[in-house]
Amino acid sequence: MKKLFVDLDLCIGCQAHSVACNRVNHNVLTMQSTDVAEDAKLPVVCRHCESPACVTACPNGSMERGEDGVVRRSMATCTGCMSCTLACPFGVLTRGMRLARHSASKCNLCAPRVERGLEPACVATCPTGALQFREVEEVYEREPIVLGAHTIGHNPYIRRA
Amino acid sequence: MIESRKNICLFCSLGCGLIVDVEREEAVNLEYDTECPANRGRLCSKGNYILELINHPLRLNVPKKDGKPLRWDEASAEIAGAVHAARDKKAAAVVLSGDASCEDVGLAVEFAVNCMANDKVAISLPTDDDKVVAALAGTSGGIMQATPDDVESSVCTIAVGDPFERCPVLAGRMLAARNAARANSLNVVSENSNTTSRFATTHLKGSERQNMLALVAAVAKTGGGKDGWQKSLVEGIDASPDAQRLAKRFLESEKSVVVVSTGDPVVAQLANALLKAAGDNKLLFALHDYGNARSITEIFAGGASTKDVIESAGRGEIDVLIILGADLVASYPDLDVGGALSKVKTVVAGAPFANKTTALAGMVLPTALWLETDGTFNGQARSAVVEPPGGAISYGNVLGAVSSAMDVELRAPSPTKALAEEAIDRNKAVAIASAAREEGAKPPVQSTAIRFADGSLTDRVCWMKMLEKVH
Numbered sequence: 001m002k003k004l005f006v007d008l009d010l011c012i013g014c015q016a017h018s019v020a021c022n023r024v025n026h027n028v029l030t031m032q033s034t035d036v037a038e039d040a041k042l043p044v045v046c047r048h049c050e051s052p053a054c055v056t057a058c059p060n061g062s063m064e065r066g067e068d069g070v071v072r073r074s075m076a077t078c079t080g081c082m083s084c085t086l087a088c089p090f091g092v093l094t095r096g097m098r099l100a101r102h103s104a105s106k107c108n109l110c111a112p113r114v115e116r117g118l119e120p121a122c123v124a125t126c127p128t129g130a131l132q133f134r135e136v137e138e139v140y141e142r143e144p145i146v147l148g149a150h151t152i153g154h155n156p157y158i159r160r161a
Numbered sequence: 162m163i164e165s166r167k168n169i170c171l172f173c174s175l176g177c178g179l180i181v182d183v184e185r186e187e188a189v190n191l192e193y194d195t196e197c198p199a200n201r202g203r204l205c206s207k208g209n210y211i212l213e214l215i216n217h218p219l220r221l222n223v224p225k226k227d228g229k230p231l232r233w234d235e236a237s238a239e240i241a242g243a244v245h246a247a248r249d250k251k252a253a254a255v256v257l258s259g260d261a262s263c264e265d266v267g268l269a270v271e272f273a274v275n276c277m278a279n280d281k282v283a284i285s286l287p288t289d290d291d292k293v294v295a296a297l298a299g300t301s302g303g304i305m306q307a308t309p310d311d312v313e314s315s316v317c318t319i320a321v322g323d324p325f326e327r328c329p330v331l332a333g334r335m336l337a338a339r340n341a342a343r344a345n346s347l348n349v350v351s352e353n354s355n356t357t358s359r360f361a362t363t364h365l366k367g368s369e370r371q372n373m374l375a376l377v378a379a380v381a382k383t384g385g386g387k388d389g390w391q392k393s394l395v396e397g398i399d400a401s402p403d404a405q406r407l408a409k410r411f412l413e414s415e416k417s418v419v420v421v422s423t424g425d426p427v428v429a430q431l432a433n434a435l436l437k438a439a440g441d442n443k444l445l446f447a448l449h450d451y452g453n454a455r456s457i458t459e460i461f462a463g464g465a466s467t468k469d470v471i472e473s474a475g476r477g478e479i480d481v482l483i484i485l486g487a488d489l490v491a492s493y494p495d496l497d498v499g500g501a502l503s504k505v506k507t508v509v510a511g512a513p514f515a516n517k518t519t520a521l522a523g524m525v526l527p528t529a530l531w532l533e534t535d536g537t538f539n540g541q542a543r544s545a546v547v548e549p550p551g552g553a554i555s556y557g558n559v560l561g562a563v564s565s566a567m568d569v570e571l572r573a574p575s576p577t578k579a580l581a582e583e584a585i586d587r588n589k590a591v592a593i594a595s596a597a598r599e600e601g602a603k604p605p606v607q608s609t610a611i612r613f614a615d616g617s618l619t620d621r622v623c624w625m626k627m628l629e630k631v632h
Contacts, residue, residue, distance in 0.1 A: 016329060125205075
């Protein structure tokens with residue numbers, strides 16, 4: 001499946017992805033930036049884990065991992081209890097994120113855009129091309145270094161040799 | 162029925178293309194214009210706010226006098242009366258913001274001559290872009306301007322200032338150039354460490370002026386330059402070993418680009434001198450905060466500077482001040498704009514959004530954004546993507562309404578045609594130059610599409626506030 005990857009050697013921390021994400025998701029930000037250091041603001045990308053902790057933790061069954069591998073949240077049943085934010089080991093779903101209609105915001109890899117043959121908004125806008133939407137296998141095959149590639153969540157940060 | 166209309170972002174001088182999807186004359190979606198050569202679809206966080214800018218609920222849409230709404234004809238009659246009264250004393254002035262179209266600037270000059278009987282028209286470019294443009298124009302004879310594609314194919318790039326912070330899209334191009342081959346380098350000349358210097362191969366830290374001078378000296382001494390004039394000029398200036406190494410690399414590289422992102426005209430001139438000293442096949446890419454700055458300054462020479470207008474207002478010499486788009490209070494924090502405006506009898510402020518200047522103005526007019534105005538921006542004729550909201554009209558139409566209330570007919574100059582022809586010529590020049598480059602011949606002197614397009618400081622402040630809101 002295709003996932004989001006961040007080329008650390010190209011990321012200048014401009015945070016355009018946050019703005020684009022916020023825009024296409026109607027003012028619900030699903031993708032934050034983290035301050036790794038004072039001058040490095042990396043995108044915090046949902047890994048769409050193979051065995052997602054957020055899905056296990058959700059008491060209402062509103063988080064689910066689809067057959068396509070995308071972890072989605074159902075707007076109808078989410079009560080905003082924030083169990084998923086406590087469970088997410090990568091800090092992608094966080095308490096700090098804005099609530100949309102009392103529900104946690106969740107990246108769905110811009111499904112409506114991808115269906116129209118477009119890239120996710122964060123990838124389309126990324127000024128330096130640091131954010132990439134690529135087949136996981138292809139990345140592991142071709143990129144020299146994928147940080148934490150073999151963790152359960154498939155860490156999305158890649159580096160050049 | 163959704164219609165996709167193309168326009169550009171005027172928040173910096175790269176002039177990134179974008180697509181606004183319009184449904185029933187309402188902007189509903191922003192898409193990325195992958196065909197635009199300047200950005201190939203990429204947008205930075207500023208560009209992503211275009212839709213919010215158009216549809217912002219706080220857009221002004223009714224003319225107001227002392228907080229009370231009034232009709233456009235009443236407003237223009239009132240301004241016309243004030244301008245007429247100030248005409249004999251030559252005590253009226255117009256200040257336009259940097260995102261005005263070339264036509265609107267031309268109209269403002271006509272308005273000044275015919276209605277105000279003076280030449281007090283100023284363009285507000287508070288980040289000293291006008292000085293940088295003037296500095297580059299004054300000495301640029303024979304220097305080739307780079308296109309974004311040139312930046313991407315550069316072997317040795319020298320970045321002056323912090324272009325990454327100013328223009329992330331250009332940063333993508335510069336990084337692609339650096340990463341294309343192991344021998345490629347990105348070299349930064351800047352006062353302090355910044356976003357660009359984090360990615361630099363070499364960083365000349367310290368005074369930009371001194372480092373640029375050292376580079377010019379090193380390049381001239383290393384043997385570049387056609388006529389040797391530089392050698393006598395830079396005699397006695399010692400270049401650091403780093404500067405010497407960089408100069409050598411700059412000269413020896415197949416393709417070198419200097420990206421200038423500075424508010425200091427001296428540094429801009431030094432960058433020019435560096436290119437002149439280096440000789441052929443070295444290119445300049447000048448990045449400005451005000452994309453339309455170059456287009457405007459090309460057609461608009463003379464007049465007053467915004468600082469002059471504010472200072473003469475402070476001396477009580479101005480009775481009517483028409484400010485269109487510019488937020489003088491926010492743009493000129495060093496000057497006592499509030500005090501100066503309090504001495505002006507009639508302050509008319511037109512803006513898309515309420516700002517610190519409209520708060521001080523007696524009459525506030527709603528104006529259109531560049532996206533809602535037909536006109537020449539960035540050297541290219543653009544048509545509006547949507548109609549402005551409610552009663553908002555373009556800067557040119559404001560001045561047109563006032564002049565017709567004064568029974569003066571303005572013959573709007575049409576730079577569109579002239580600039581369009583020039584743009585065609587430029588494109589031809591680029592094509593000829595690239596063909597010549599491929600053949601290995603000496604390229605002709607050209608002045609090509611640096612894409613100058615940008616908004617005003619007001620818009621930037623607005624953008625930053627919105628960004629704060631998101632995070």
